[in-house]
Amino acid sequence: MIKRIISAGLLIPLVLAIILYAPLWLIKLIILMVGLLSYFEWSNFTGLKERYLYFVLTAVFLSTVLFYFEYIFIVLMLIFLIHMIIGFKSIDKNRILTHYYLLGGILYVSLYTFFVNIVKLDNGRWLFLLVCVSIWVGDSFAYFCGKSFGKIKLAPNISPNKTYEGAICGVIFGTISSIMFAYFLNIDLKVAFGVGLVSNMAGIFGDLSESVVKRIYNKKDSSNIIPGHGGMLDRLDSLAFSAYLVYLMFLWKIF
Numbered sequence: 504m505i506k507r508i509i510s511a512g513l514l515i516p517l518v519l520a521i522i523l524y525a526p527l528w529l530i531k532l533i534i535l536m537v538g539l540l541s542y543f544e545w546s547n548f549t550g551l552k553e554r555y556l557y558f559v560l561t562a563v564f565l566s567t568v569l570f571y572f573e574y575i576f577i578v579l580m581l582i583f584l585i586h587m588i589i590g591f592k593s594i595d596k597n598r599i600l601t602h603y604y605l606l607g608g609i610l611y612v613s614l615y616t617f618f619v620n621i622v623k624l625d626n627g628r629w630l631f632l633l634v635c636v637s638i639w640v641g642d643s644f645a646y647f648c649g650k651s652f653g654k655i656k657l658a659p660n661i662s663p664n665k666t667y668e669g670a671i672c673g674v675i676f677g678t679i680s681s682i683m684f685a686y687f688l689n690i691d692l693k694v695a696f697g698v699g700l701v702s703n704m705a706g707i708f709g710d711l712s713e714s715v716v717k718r719i720y721n722k723k724d725s726s727n728i729i730p731g732h733g734g735m736l737d738r739l740d741s742l743a744f745s746a747y748l749v750y751l752m753f754l755w756k757i758f
Contacts, residue, residue, distance in 0.1 A: 510730050515639075522622070522632050531569045531619055538565045538612040541735045544725040545608040548716065549601050553589050557605040560585060564609055568616045582609065614743035617750045624753055629688055633695060634702050634749055636684050638741050641677020641703040648672035657707075662714040670707050677703035697758030702745035709744030713737070 521533060542561040546554035560582050567578040583606070590602030621631045649669020657665040681699030682692055713736055717723065725734030752758060 514729070518635070519632070522635070523628055527619070527622070530622060534615050534618055535562075535565050535569055537735060537739070538615045540728070541615070541725075541739060542608055542612045544734045544736045545611065545716070546605055547726075548720040548722060549604065551598075551601050551605070553602070554605055556589055557586075557609065561609045561612065565613060565616065568613060569619060582606075611743070614747050615739065617743075617746040620750045621746060621753070626690070629690065630694075630698070630749075630753075631746075633681055633684055633688075633690065633698050634745055635742065637677045637681040637699045637702050638706050638745055640680035641673040641699075641706060642741060644676040645669040645673025658711055658714075661711055661718055665711075673707070674700065674703040677706075694758050697752055698749055701748050701752050705744040705748040706741030709741045712744070713740040 521530065525533070539558070539562055542558060546557060564578055564582055567574050586602065586606045590599060590606075593599070618631060621627050621634065624630060645665075646669065649664065649666040649672070653666030653668040655667040656663065657667050657670055678696060678699030681695045681702075685692055685695030685698075713725070717725065723733075725736035728734050729738060
């Protein structure tokens with residue numbers, strides 16, 4: 504727990520400074536680096552030697568999405584064709600499924616690009632910060648409430664420690680924190696409610712989705728790069744899903 508608190512105390516101010524003050528090109532570059540690190544963790548769950556080729560494909564795809572968005576579909580199709588060439592040299596079922604897993608990882612880490620999409624909105628830096636604060640508070644309350652009085656298991660076969668009580672507390676307090684934070688920033692409270700609700704509900708599924716992968720490969724954490732917190736995937740699983748759905752919320756003007 505001490506390591507967890509120290510790591511958070513060091514990282515949170517850095518993340519805040521990047522979100523609020525870093526130029527857009529630097530934010531894109533940081534997301535590219537974080538995405539590649541996350542994919543490295545994702546691919547290292549397998550022992551397949553071709554995973555390094557997929558790492559290169561991930562670098563190409565993320566760079567295209569972040570810096571040359573108009574070519575995304577062309578590059579995506581090329582990556583899929585290359586995946587077919589790399590992966591279908593064998594008819595071994597497990598090997599082919601692993602190749603599809605590696606391809607799916609490229610799409611998974613591409614969710615990080617929605618961080619940029621939110622930042623580019625009007626008042627986007629504060630909106631993205633709102634998403635982050637809501638998720639951080641929601642995750643903390645989910646952890647402590649679940650540990651204190653959680654009884655009903657949320658998904659015992661996937662993540663035995665998660666409970667319905669913890670998840671509900673996380674959504675409630677994450678949404679409340681979003682509204683409170685928005686009040687001081689003069690952000691529309693209806694929008695803040697939507698951000699808090701959508702991001703924390705999406706975060707539950709993002710967290711569980713990575714837990715499924717770790718359960719399959721019998722891993723506790725994706726890596727130990729962040730003391731007390733695990734790997735990059737462990738820290739961004741909730742935020743990745745949340746950013747995607749929150750961006751759609753703004754795109755479709757739901758709130």
